[in-house]
Amino acid sequence: MTGLAASESAGESRTLPKLGLRFALVYLAIAAALFSIYGFPFELFGARSDWLAGYLRMYASLAGSALHVFDPAVIVTGDRIDGRFSLQIVRNCDAIEVNILFVSAILAFPAPWKRRSIALIAGLAALVVANITRICLLYYVGVYRPTWFATAHEEILPLVLIAFTALSFIGWARYLTGSKAARELPAIGA
Secondary structure (H helix, E strand, O other), X not given: OOHHHHHHHHHHHHHHHHHHHHHHHHHHHHHHXXXXXXXXXXXXXXXHHHHHHHHHHHHHHHHHHHHHHHOOOOEEEOOEEEOOOOEXXXXXXXXXXXXXHHHHHHHHOOOOHHHHHHHHHHHHHHHHHHHHHHHHXXXXXXXXXXXXXXXXXXXXXXXXHHHHHHHHHHHHHHHHHOOHHHHHOOOOOO
């Protein structure tokens, strides 16, 4: 290794911890702000209940439409999905927590805004699809294995959604770096 290459390598190794610390602090600040907004008791002012109710109805409608393809008996009314098994999409079924974690990580990542915007839009779309898939799976668990519903709903599928979110961020982080080294890293699971 030449003297110049060694000094560049040493300089890069000193900046990586600083970038990591910066990422962690910005991530925590953004996540704290978004969780505060989501958790703030807006019911006192009437704002959150209106926004959240519409958001939950949207999730019920999307999941109900997907379920209707395979089960024509499915009917969506507001935030309820009724068919051979009934589900009500309530707060915490909306996957907002994993969305907040993903958005915070992408926004905190040191990358060009154009790349972050693409990662945000595509990543959030993938998380919506993953959550709708989770809701549909819960419907069928309720239909075919109702005794497993609580475990699937409260333990297994939330962990699957968190793992999907983390792996999604890792994939998008590789895109965000845009570096040759990142493209040369083996793909997840390879």
